[in-house]
Amino acid sequence: MDGAAAQAPTSAPGSVPAIVVMGVAGCGKSAVGIALAAALGVTFIEGDRLHPPENVARMASGEPLTDQLREGWLDAIGERIAESVGSGQGVIAACSALKRSYRDRLSGFCPEIVFLYLKIDPATARQRVGSRKGHFMPASLVDSQFAILEPPAAEERASTLDATRPVGELVAAAVRLIRRS
Numbered sequence: 789m790d791g792a793a794a795q796a797p798t799s800a801p802g803s804v805p806a807i808v809v810m811g812v813a814g815c816g817k818s819a820v821g822i823a824l825a826a827a828l829g830v831t832f833i834e835g836d837r838l839h840p841p842e843n844v845a846r847m848a849s850g851e852p853l854t855d856q857l858r859e860g861w862l863d864a865i866g867e868r869i870a871e872s873v874g875s876g877q878g879v880i881a882a883c884s885a886l887k888r889s890y891r892d893r894l895s896g897f898c899p900e901i902v903f904l905y906l907k908i909d910p911a912t913a914r915q916r917v918g919s920r921k922g923h924f925m926p927a928s929l930v931d932s933q934f935a936i937l938e939p940p941a942a943e944e945r946a947s948t949l950d951a952t953r954p955v956g957e958l959v960a961a962a963v964r965l966i967r968r969s
Contacts, residue, residue: 805878806869806901810885812933814916815906815951817882823959830878838864852932866897873898887938904962906951910934
């Protein structure tokens with residue numbers, strides 16, 4: 789496991805968790821996010837469900853999204869995170885958050901957000917996406933996500949975990965990081 793990046797995610801003492809599980813398609817954002825939310829007893833937000841129909845159609849046809857097309861989607865996720873935190877509820881969201889500008893946009897809605905980056909290699913991501921059933925994202929788009937990926941920098945509120953590890957190990961590592969902060 790990569791373990792923590794240069795900086796473990798931290799939240800203000802006594803605050804509720806606001807965590808975005810991020811990475812390219814196929815890294816396990818949803819599986820880890822659902823399991824982590826259950827382990828912490830907090831709300832889970834599936835970012836894919838907040839894409840407008842036009843975005844889903846575009847990706848399903850094999851076309852990557854532009855930064856402009858992602859703006860409304862990121863805002864919808866950011867608003868849901870802010871609503872949860874504002875009502876005193878912790879939240880885990882699954883969102884690719886591939887670029888720093890996307891993470892900054894999300895943080896604009898809730899400065900307490902921390903990111904859990906599930907790092908994976910392109911071949912494994914393509915294989916996982918190719919074997920998924922019923923998802924709009926084709927494996928052909930995985931390379932376009934790696935092309936724009938900006939892994940979190942040391943100064944960002946983020947930790948990196950090896951996405952090839954079992955979900956249970958990733959959740960246990962994430963819980964340790966959260967409790968250590």
